[in-house]
Amino acid sequence: MTEFLSFATPGLPYGCVFALLGIGLVLTYQTSGVFNLAFGAQAYASALVFYECVAHGWPKPAAFVVSVVVLAPVLGLLMDRGLYRFVRTKPVLVKLVAALGMLIAIPAVFEIVFPAGNLYSPPSLFLSPSVVYFHIVGDPINGIELSTVVLTLLVVLLLSVMFHFTQIGLRMRAMAESPRMVELAGVDADSVGMASWMLSSLLAGLAGVMLAPVFGDLQALNFTTLLVAAIAAAAAGSLSSLPYTFLGGLLLGIVGELLSGYLPSGQVLSSGLRPGLPFVVLLLLLLFLPGLRRRWTKVNDPLAGVDPPPAPLVSASRDRSLRRRSRIGAGALVALFVVSSLTWVSPSWVFNLSQALALAIIFLSLVLLTGMSGQISLCQATFAGVGAFTAGQLAAHFNVSVLAGIVVAAVVAGAIGALVALPALRLGGLALALATLAFGLLADNIGFQYSWSGNGQSGISIPRPSLGPINFSDGRAYFCLIVVILAICILVVSAIRRGTTGRQLAALRGSELAAASIGINPTRAKVLVFSVSAAIAGVGGAVYGSLELGASANDFNTLLSLVFVVVVATVGVYTVDGAVGAGLAYVVLNVALSGNLTLRWSNLLEVIFGLGAVVYALHPEGAVEYVKRLTLERFTRRGIETEVLA
Amino acid sequence: MTTTVLELSGVSAGYGRFRALFDVSFCLEHGSVTALLGPNGAGKSTVARVASGLLTPSAGRVLVNGEEVTGWPAWKVVSRGVAHAPEGRPVFATLDVEDNLRLTFFRQLPRKEAAEALDRAYERFPRLAERRSQLAGTLSGGEQRMLALARVLAVPPKLLIVDELSLGLAPRTVDEVFRALREIRDSGTALLIVEQQVSRALELAEHLIVLRQGRITYDGSSVQVSDELRSELLAVRPDS
Ligand SMILES: Nc1ncnc2c1ncn2[C@@H]1O[C@H](COP(=O)(O)OP(=O)(O)OP(=O)(O)O)[C@@H](O)[C@H]1O
Ligand SMILES: [Mg+2]
Numbered sequence: 001m002t003e004f005l006s007f008a009t010p011g012l013p014y015g016c017v018f019a020l021l022g023i024g025l026v027l028t029y030q031t032s033g034v035f036n037l038a039f040g041a042q043a044y045a046s047a048l049v050f051y052e053c054v055a056h057g058w059p060k061p062a063a064f065v066v067s068v069v070v071l072a073p074v075l076g077l078l079m080d081r082g083l084y085r086f087v088r089t090k091p092v093l094v095k096l097v098a099a100l101g102m103l104i105a106i107p108a109v110f111e112i113v114f115p116a117g118n119l120y121s122p123p124s125l126f127l128s129p130s131v132v133y134f135h136i137v138g139d140p141i142n143g144i145e146l147s148t149v150v151l152t153l154l155v156v157l158l159l160s161v162m163f164h165f166t167q168i169g170l171r172m173r174a175m176a177e178s179p180r181m182v183e184l185a186g187v188d189a190d191s192v193g194m195a196s197w198m199l200s201s202l203l204a205g206l207a208g209v210m211l212a213p214v215f216g217d218l219q220a221l222n223f224t225t226l227l228v229a230a231i232a233a234a235a236a237g238s239l240s241s242l243p244y245t246f247l248g249g250l251l252l253g254i255v256g257e258l259l260s261g262y263l264p265s266g267q268v269l270s271s272g273l274r275p276g277l278p279f280v281v282l283l284l285l286l287l288f289l290p291g292l293r294r295r296w297t298k299v300n301d302p303l304a305g306v307d308p309p310p311a312p313l314v315s316a317s318r319d320r321s322l323r324r325r326s327r328i329g330a331g332a333l334v335a336l337f338v339v340s341s342l343t344w345v346s347p348s349w350v351f352n353l354s355q356a357l358a359l360a361i362i363f364l365s366l367v368l369l370t371g372m373s374g375q376i377s378l379c380q381a382t383f384a385g386v387g388a389f390t391a392g393q394l395a396a397h398f399n400v401s402v403l404a405g406i407v408v409a410a411v412v413a414g415a416i417g418a419l420v421a422l423p424a425l426r427l428g429g430l431a432l433a434l435a436t437l438a439f440g441l442l443a444d445n446i447g448f449q450y451s452w453s454g455n456g457q458s459g460i461s462i463p464r465p466s467l468g469p470i471n472f473s474d475g476r477a478y479f480c481l482i483v484v485i486l487a488i489c490i491l492v493v494s495a496i497r498r499g500t501t502g503r504q505l506a507a508l509r510g511s512e513l514a515a516a517s518i519g520i521n522p523t524r525a526k527v528l529v530f531s532v533s534a535a536i537a538g539v540g541g542a543v544y545g546s547l548e549l550g551a552s553a554n555d556f557n558t559l560l561s562l563v564f565v566v567v568v569a570t571v572g573v574y575t576v577d578g579a580v581g582a583g584l585a586y587v588v589l590n591v592a593l594s595g596n597l598t599l600r601w602s603n604l605l606e607v608i609f610g611l612g613a614v615v616y617a618l619h620p621e622g623a624v625e626y627v628k629r630l631t632l633e634r635f636t637r638r639g640i641e642t643e644v645l646a
Numbered sequence: 647m648t649t650t651v652l653e654l655s656g657v658s659a660g661y662g663r664f665r666a667l668f669d670v671s672f673c674l675e676h677g678s679v680t681a682l683l684g685p686n687g688a689g690k691s692t693v694a695r696v697a698s699g700l701l702t703p704s705a706g707r708v709l710v711n712g713e714e715v716t717g718w719p720a721w722k723v724v725s726r727g728v729a730h731a732p733e734g735r736p737v738f739a740t741l742d743v744e745d746n747l748r749l750t751f752f753r754q755l756p757r758k759e760a761a762e763a764l765d766r767a768y769e770r771f772p773r774l775a776e777r778r779s780q781l782a783g784t785l786s787g788g789e790q791r792m793l794a795l796a797r798v799l800a801v802p803p804k805l806l807i808v809d810e811l812s813l814g815l816a817p818r819t820v821d822e823v824f825r826a827l828r829e830i831r832d833s834g835t836a837l838l839i840v841e842q843q844v845s846r847a848l849e850l851a852e853h854l855i856v857l858r859q860g861r862i863t864y865d866g867s868s869v870q871v872s873d874e875l876r877s878e879l880l881a882v883r884p885d886s
Contacts, residue, residue: 185724
């Protein structure tokens with residue numbers, strides 16, 4: 001018993017940290033309908049500024065005022081004015097991508113301002129970490145632990161009171177359902193939204209400054225990983241109850257410590273289990289907490305009918321002769337592209353273009369998933385990793401040709417995809433997004449660490465394929481192969497779009513209930529698409545790994561998955577050309593920026609991608625469609641003018 | 647002080663590229679009851695949305711009590727005395743009944759009076775009192791419409807716009823809704839009633855506006871409506 005308690009007590013501060021972040025998530029979700037994945041990033045920003053201030057010799061209260069009382073709400077204000085107010089009445093997907101963009105951009109911006117590198121032992125806010133205040137069954141409780149627990153309790157109490165017993169709290173809760181209805185009640189929805197973003201940002205800042213010393217060092221990644229624990233805590237509270245979220249977080253922290261206390265140390269499983277635990281908990285909650293289902297499928301805004309429907313895709317509205325002409329044009333462009341990469345383009349650029357097309361295959365999986373079925377996956381890079389490691393391990397241990405390996409990779413990734421999607425899909429888009437995020441982090445921490453899969457940081461080697469006499473170790477030859485594989489994947493995607501499944505998905509996007517009533521099985525269609533999409537990502541990953549001649553767990557981490565979603569959403573998630581454009585844009589930007597930037601400014605790329613999400617929030621059709629629409633409009637207008645003249 | 651509570655002049659409005667209203671103009675007098683009728687898709691709900699500021703017209707002007715409110719956000723228009731119970735579900739489904747009422751009452755009134763207004767609302771609608779801590783989304787359709795009407799009781803608005811409030815209700819519940827509307831009219835509120843139930847609406851209204859494909863085709867007294875128009879309206883909207 002004493003042993004049990006002495007293992008459990010250190011879990012309390014961790015638990016409080018999870019709880020505090022979880023409460024922040026619940027608060028923003030309840031008040032703005034945004035599942036704010038950037039919450040951890042906001043916390044990091046305040047923690048970083050606090051650290052810098054203290055390091056420059058400021059007294060702690062002054063540093064606290066600057067980093068939490070001033071900076072955090074200002075950050076919230078900026079995000080609301082610049083981004084979130086435009087997505088207030090938009091669908092869940094758009095809000096999620098907007099938050100993802102912030103998740104990527106905020107740490108990058110702050111690291112450009114404070115180029116610090118590694119920051120160790122962040123200062124604690126109130127009490128000293130080296131003073132032991134009292135003992136619980138022999139366990140010393142130091143200042144950090146004490147202040148974390150006390151502050152968390154205080155915050156939970158204050159927020160619960162505000163949320164349930166004040167006018168502003170009531171207005172914030174009403175906002176989540178329908179900002180327009182709030183306006184009809186005579187309340188300025190804009191300022192309520194602004195206030196709730198400032199409040200939640202303040203909470204993030206407070207959490208960040210408090211959390212930093214618990215980790216020992218200050219890294220943006222720590223805060224992102226924490227997010228899954230926070231999500232699991234929020235899920236325990238059904239995304240609505242603050243007390244249950246608090247309890248969930250607390251339990252999670254304690255169980256995590258118990259596990260690492262009792263499990264043998266020094267193995268992948270025990271070192272990875274603490275970060276992996278939230279995923280397991282989240283999945284269990286999704287499966288066994290029936291109340292979640294009601295909460296997660298957001299109640300429809302009764303005034304959604306005021307919004308005009310999204311404009312049809314350009315390709316759908318184009319007349320036939322124009323479409324034929326543009327098809328010929330596109331064919332010529334592709335031919336020109338391929339021929340020139342085979343002749344005059346330098347080998348290093350052939351390599352870059354190969355990278356772009358391999359990425360385009362991965363991005364294509366998002367076009368299928370997000371563009372066609374309206375779901376979102378935050379672990380496409382993980383599926384790509386599964387594909388790459390499958391092909392590599394098969395080649396290394398069983399002497400399987402990489403080409404055959406790619407096919408197996410597709411099957412394996414597809415199967416894993418189906419397994420991930422099955423439990424979460426019933427709960428709708430948001431649950432799927434969170435489950436995939438948790439799955440990705442689990443793979444980062446455990447799955448890809450074993451030598452039989454990704455072999456951690458050191459990675460594995462993946463040879464180039466060969467086909468009879470043709471060996472693809474030549475860059476140009478492999479480039480041709482990638483073009484062929486990409487074309488096959490494109491054919492698969494268009495076949496699905498035009499076939500029964502595509503029609504079913506289109507019907508499901510209209511109304512799931514109506515579709516089910518005419519005999520469409522929503523889960524089947526969605527799992528199928530998710531699985532195919534994972535398979536395509538797996539193919540892309542295998543192709544990419546083989547291009548690079550090897551891959552490690554780092555090449556396919558979850559942060560990359562998030563970047564992928566943002567990039568594809570920005571460039572165009574509805575069409576095949578969007579995926580190809582995204583691949584090209586990603587590589588070209590990377591080459592242009594990372595080649596000639598110092599470490600400090602290498603963050604610029606992430607800032608650009610993050611801001612891309614802002615563009616997406618305003619124009620969900622994506623850049624490619626936008627340009628097409630403009631061109632089309634100019635075409636048709638000129639057509640009309642010439643008709644009039646004639 | 648003008649005599650018109652709402653005036654639309656030359657209003658055009660639409661959704662994206664789609665235009666739903668073409669050059670719509672009309673006036674509503676203080677304390678009057680107006681029925682806005684027309685076939686499905688004529689643009690009745692669009693008129694209601696323009697009037698309450700949910701939708702900004704692409705051309706034309708909207709005046710409330712003679713004050714120009716074109717382009718104002720909805721909450722500001724509402725603060726000038728326009729209440730709008732929108733089509734479909736006119737309440738917050740995720741809030742309980744009491745919170746639905748408090749949201750409006752506590753914005754309009756000081757704390758003490760708001761609490762009294764809450765009591766009065768429950769007295770007027772005992773069914774809501776029984777369900778005060780139930781989520782509004784789980785109320786029956788009729789109870790939801792009652793809740794929507796109860797919200798305007800505390801401070802009678804100058805104009806109440808109700809959009810198909812009787813849709814899908816049993817005849818007896820429809821009676822109740824119209825009784826409540828009559829009470830609200832008697833407290834001095836002007837009504838703009840968008841209705842499926844033509845004869846019900848015409849019983850209450852002294853003024854009739856008919857909308858067809860985004861244009862006004864009749865604007866005048868509802869008493870002297872020609873038999874031709876009346877039977878046409880009834881044919882378009884068969885009464886249940
Ligand atoms: N959000 C929207 N986007 C695009 N078009 C819309 C939208 N809402 C309404 N419309 C169109 O505007 C026109 C007028 O719609 P409105 O809802 O005002 O009609 P209504 O007279 O209220 O019809 P009903 O009796 O069916 O409620 C219709 O043709 C409708 O299709
Ligand atoms: Mg209508």
